[in-house]
Amino acid sequence: MIRADVPLTLPARPADSPRPGFPLVASLAPLAAAGVIWLITGSAFVLIFAVLGPVIAVAGMVDARRTGRRARRAAAADEERALVALRAEVSLRHEQLRRLRRQRTPSANDIVAAPHSALRWASSGSTSGACAGTEVSLGFGAVPSGLRLDGGSGPDDHRALRDWAATLTDAPIGADVGGGVGIVGPLPLGRALARGLLVQLACALPPDQVAIRVPDSGWAWVAALPHDAGQPSARRVVVCEAPATGQALGTAGGPGGTGTTLVVALARAVDELPWGCDTIVRVQGPSRAEVMRSAEHAWGTAFRPELITAVQALRVADELTARAGAAGLVRGRRSIPASVCLGELSGHLLDAHPRYRRSAALSLNCVIGVGEQGEVSLDLVAAGPHAVVGGTTGSGKSELLVTWVAAMAAVAGPAEVTFLLVDFKGGAAFAPLRALPHCVGLITDLDGHQANRALASLAAELTYRERVLRRAGVRDIVDLAAQNTQQALPRLVIVIDEFATMLTTFPDLHALFVDVAARGRSLGVHLILCTQRPTGVVRDALLANCTLRLSLRVNNRADSVAVLGTDAAAALSAEAPGRCLIAVASSGPELCQVATTAAPDIRAVADRHGSATVLRRPWLDPLPAAVRRGTLLALVESGAAVDEAAPGCLLGLLDEPESQRYRVARYDPATDESLLVIGGGRSGKSTALASIAAQFAPAGPVDRPGGDIETVWDALVEARRRLEAGERAASRLLVLDDFDSVHARWDQEYRPAALELLAGLLRDGAEGGLRIIIAAQRLTGSLQALPALCRSRLILRLPDVPEHVAAGGVAALFDTGLPPGGGSWQGHRIQLLQPDALGSTPDDLVRVSPAVHPDPVTPAGRPGRTLLVVAGAPARAAASFGAVPGTRVIDLASASPAAVAEARRTAEAEPAGPGSLRLTEAETGTVFVGDVDAWQAQWSLLSILRRSADLVFDGCSLADYRAISRRRDLPPPLAPGRDRVWVLQPDGTVRRAALRPRP
Known part of the structure; x- marks a missing residue:
């Protein structure tokens, strides 16, 4: 039950209390009582009480009047509060009634502002049989509300309040076009009102069941509506203009009509209208009109007419046509099949058809499906350079991407176009495309570190292509291809499925893709970004360069508007996967059924191009699990690794994906000074220390006190003594392995003293030629200050991310699956040299301090x-x-x-x-x-x-x-x-x- 159905009652007026009379008996009773007492007692003093009788009577009468006035004021206040609450309730019910009437008959101006709000046939498609929806809104005025206020003292009680409640102001003035609507007044005003009525009917009646006929002149915008006037329909909407004197309403549309006819007639005078119109209104001005005949409204009812311009009506018509096309309700066009195979398009598209023999530097035009006008083709070069694809789960996004990639591969060879596939749904959808020789890699979310380094290499790919263009002296990839040089670059198409998931995993990559989108056109790098929810994911800076837009079915209008600029994709049926709307900058959305691609189709493309082409990948393979000296030399000779030949100790191989290269990593004690090596058990710490010590030994003495608490303490004390004594050496190395274990085995008072000794050596040792290397498994307690004291840090495998970050590592480089010797150095992934690559070291070069064997304490042998x-x-x-x-x-x-x-x-x-x-x-x-x-x-x-x-x-x-x-x-x-x-x-x-x- 709605609020309007609950009866309302006026508060009853309080009854007037009678005026109190004079209490005669109460006045005489004290006189009689005083006389009796005087007779008995004989005391004249008793007669004084007789005077109290009249005094009390007068006081009681005054008090009764005061109480009555108070009661009347309280009753009046209660009545006023009840009236205020009643007026508020009436206002709420009036608002509810207006809202219900507006929902039943949306006004023309509301439809112009948001056509989808009044579209009744788009959500479920075409309905069978004749449809309702012939009630329209002529404008806004006062209509009976149906509210009645019961109660009160009589029918005239609170008359103004009763009249106000019974009248609903600013409400839609409804009319049923099924009985015919006549509009009398100047023709421009009449047409403006009729346009509003026609827009309302177009939103309410399905285009495949209703035809609209209008006069030849002044109604050109109607041609943009999806309702076809040339087809027989169950209903017709006819707009006729005067004179139609003496003509029956049913024949006003002219011959050839079948079924029900809805007539909107325009005339300058009432006698020019066709007879039989149930509703006739007179338009007196842009904001004044009145009802002349109506079964619902009284004669003379004034209202404000709903007038719209032809431009506004045309905008609504375009929107309705787009939505009708998406729902498959447009007549007179080619029927779109429910499914189609890629191999069936254009005379076996996957064969070597002459139509598709062209240079990919100029075009990547390929057929991907079938639309209302026939085959639908996409050209990522001409219509792009980048594309955005939206679609909810089950709409066919992955199939669209597979078909598009296969179609481009069919029209261009691996030397002309390559594909980098990024699938953050596990990679199963793109797995068949790996058979294409064009495919340079498939990145999935199953290996986050590999995905991160591969995507980071894309920035370096842009730099590499810029260098190639600069060396060739050309502006873009098209000019480079025209020179027919050996440095011709293939176009690189980066296809990303679940773009939102990728950004959630790697949020910093959004700036990278904005850069790719901005510079990709001239460099031949293209993006195809696919996501379920485009709203808020593909931001404006990236979306501005994605001029090719495709949207399959989406769950809400906002996602459709974000991709296409219209909400038509929200009306696509869930029963037709692969149904897609394609929009380019030069035209509106085009409906298409995307073709499906089977594994044999992809194999056919791969077999046609062969696999002899060796493609340049936009990133290098991950670092090997074992690095030997021969491996380093081979990588440097091939150009995959850079060796800056800097002085220092050789550490291993450094991975720099952002530069698309490896680099030989070195540690130079002269410049890097102290070094902290952190890693868990069997991570390669001792191997790294042995490697550095062996390489440092020719330059100066190396002290390795081992892991004994006595020898480590003595080494720190001795190093401090040398510094204080001024014993300076050109270069001296102190290696402390498993320092955290030694620190834990010292007594409580020795730990801060040892750290103070070590901190002093790290601070002052460089001036005396002392270099210190410290290795530890964990940094807990006071040892957490060590990273701040050491200028260089080599972080090997650690058990969890917090320890890795606490050691100064980058969270993105944390990996529990690192092999021994794997870690991070200077913010990059590193793989240390294998132990057998170190070579032999003379024993006199690296002095490992032995365990302490002090002299015995005994008095024997020394007399006295x-x-x-x-x-x-x-x-x-x-x-x-x-x-x-x-x-x-x-x-x-x-x-x-x-x-x-x-x-x-x-x-x-x-x-x-x-x-x-x-x-x-x-x-x-x-x-x-x-x-x-x-x-x-x-x-x-x-x-x-x-x-x-x-x-x-x-x-x-x-x-x-x-x-x-x-x-x-x-x-x-x-x-x-x-x-x-x-x-x-x-x-x-x-x-x-x-x-x-x-x-």
Whole structure:
């Protein structure tokens, strides 16, 4: 139920309350009561209460009147609010009624603005039998709304509101042309109104079932309508002009009519109209008209007529003809078949027909299907240079592209035209076309890295063609072909299916295709872009150069307008795949049934041209999985790779698809300074480091401390010492492999110190001739600062994109399937040299630092040597030193105070110095052992003995070391499980030593 069907009720007026009377009884009752009390009590004071009776009565009457006025005001306010709500509801219902009337009979001016809004036969095609739709709108005026306001106090209550609700202003003044419409007035105004009526009827009645006949003069625009006047139809629309006095309405159209006749008659006076018109209106001016006869409207009803010009009517006619052609409803033209094979066109198009022997530099004209006028041909050179194809799923886009490519291949050889096929639907649709010798490649979305590098090479292809034209001294590819030189370039047609999907995957490529579209004509590069939703995908900068437009069936009018400039493609039937509208810059859309192409047809084209032609591809193959020195030399000699012969260490082969070449990659420590190599396990890090070290060795010493925490620390400290001591070398290389693993195995306090050492070397080492190469698997925690400290980065295979980007790599170059040695260098893909390509390296050139084997700590063999041992496990340390012959061990925890005191007196009596402490002449060595607490208890003894004895820390933590040594600096790190100890010598030097002699 719509809102207009719900009854409306006027609010009832509030009833007037009667005026209150004087309360006589209420006034006399107090007087009688006061008299009785006086008689009983005899008190005259009681008589005062008798006066209250009249006072109370008067006050009650005043209060009643005040309450009545308040009630009347409240009722009036409620009534006003109800009337406001009622007026708002009436306005809403009026608007709804106007909208319903406009939907039923769209006005002529609305149709001119948007013809598709009133087109009733395009969505479902032709309907069977006679159709309705003979009701039209003459203009806008006041008509009965049908709204009635019930309620109220009487029929005259709220009369103005009732009249307003019952009248619908600015509503369509409808008329049924089936009963005949007569228009009286000046002929120009009458024709303007009749044009509006005729446009409405043309939008409502299918062109294959209705014929339109008009006078010979003044109605030329009607010829553009798809309704054919020469064919017998179930209905005819006849427009006649005066005089037709005494003529019956059914014969106003003249003889030869069959079926129902709809008449629109024009006259200057009523008596000139044919008799029998159900509706007669008089047009008094451009904005004034009145009804003279109507079964629906009262005589004299004034309205504003709907007048349109012949130009507006012609625009609507062109739109209707295009949509009727798309729907197959236009009569008098060749019937378009539901399907056709490419081999059947033009006397076996795929054979060597003389008609198609032409130079592709001048034309790529080929037949792709059948239209209303016969075979339909496309010329990408003349009508292009680029094309846009739109169409929804199942409309036949891929079949159209296959047919078009096969047809072009049939008319031109591989030396004249080549095809680069891009299919972001897996490549199955274009797979048969790979048999053509014209095909230089098929790019799919199955390999994103290969697709990205191939598409990036297109910019380089433009540059290459520009160089060829410049060397030949010509302006375009046509002039180059006319010279008959060996450098003649074939046209390159780039066919892209699912262009929107490709841009979603590679959004940066849109700028590339805009460049190709802008420069492609003279260079012989053409684009055929196919997408399901052209709206918003093919932007204006690209669409401006795509003058050849094709659209199969699309789902909405916006997509059709984006391609063709008209919404006719939205009316194409889903039951006819391959039905297509073709528009070029010089003409409107042409309907075509695209031919289908089978695999034997493509093989026939391929067999005719042969496969001996070697085509130049617009990009190089991906880098090989293994690169050897012989491979590099062969690529450089063939010109596929560039070797700039720059100084430095040879790394491998670099891929530069944007330049259509490979380049020999090198690392020059003199200019690139530090290098960071990042890669996962078995990615080729150690191989890269060995290669660089082997090539650097003749220029200077190479230090490779390996992966031991002691040797790496010592190498950093030694490198820092050399720099501070001013030991400068022409060139020196420090190679740190698996630095992240070494960093993780250092204790917590050593890690920031090591990074500080390394950062200082990276910052200051270049001035001292030091070059550092660091290899790591992962950069976590504080190691994430390494990329900022290293000027060069070689990124090998990593497990995921975030790590690749964090290392400084480009996300587009990330690939988990890289072979060992594959990675990125300077923003490009690189493949490192294989290990067997490095050659042999003399052992004296690359010095690999061995594992640390420090001297053992023992007092044996040196008479008078004294050791002070701070042990985490004193009993174990005492037993270890006690096993050495000639060694006396004093355990501070178990020795008597007298023995300790004697040792102290002996130490104080003898001069200080190495080896001066002896307990007895026969002893060759004395070892004092105690834990931290024991030594702190014997602090005076420690202070005396450490002047001449070594202080050994066995199994102690940094806190123990600092508590006894009272030093804040870091001793050298100790590798776990090797019986390593710290030795603090009397001169303050801290060194690493072994607990006992090694076998």
